[in-house]
Amino acid sequence: MAPKTRTNxxxxxxxxxxxxxxxxxxxxxxxxxxxxxxxxxxxxxxxxLRSEGGHRRYSRYQLRLASRARELVDQGTPIEAACRIIVLEDQLEEALRLNEELRQSAADARAPGERQS
Structure with missing residues (x-):
């Protein structure tokens, strides 16, 4: 039996x-x-996420969202509105990324020399 590999x-x-x-x-x-x-x-x-002891642990992605929220709140945006803005910005970024992937896939699927209409 192979030994378990621990990740650092x-x-x-x-x-x-x-x-x-x-x-x-x-x-x-x-x-x-x-x-x-x-x-x-x-x-x-x-x-x-919570540690085994129940302490909050944050990822870099979460810190980027929190930093953006702080920026908006510092500009006078209520926290609830700031959170909604950030969710919408995040959704837009994801939609744009997916759209670009689809465009690239469609371009890759076209035969060489085929004209785009």
Whole structure:
């Protein structure tokens, strides 16, 4: 029987979705308070994973969303509206990415020399 391969958590630090940051470190990184991060959790914009001890852990992707929320709130946008804006921006970015992939697939599928109409 082959030995189990353990993955080193440090190997996942480049993963945007890996929950590498504690609440205190996350708040410090985006220039916010832990209470602000909790409010984003309450608003369901950022739902951090929990450690075995129940502590919140944030990924880089979540920190980008939290940073954008902080930017909007600092400009006077209510937190609920800021969260909705960010969700819509994220959805638009994903739709544009998928659209570009579909365009590329269609272009790749065309025979060489075939004209686009």
């Amino acid at each position: 958590p440090a190997d996942r630090l480049d993963d945007d979705d890996y929950p590498a940051y504690t609440m205190g470190r996350a708040a410090e990184m985006i220039g916010a308070t832990p209470a602000f991060l909790r409010s984003l959790d309450d608003a369901r914009l950022v739902t951090p």
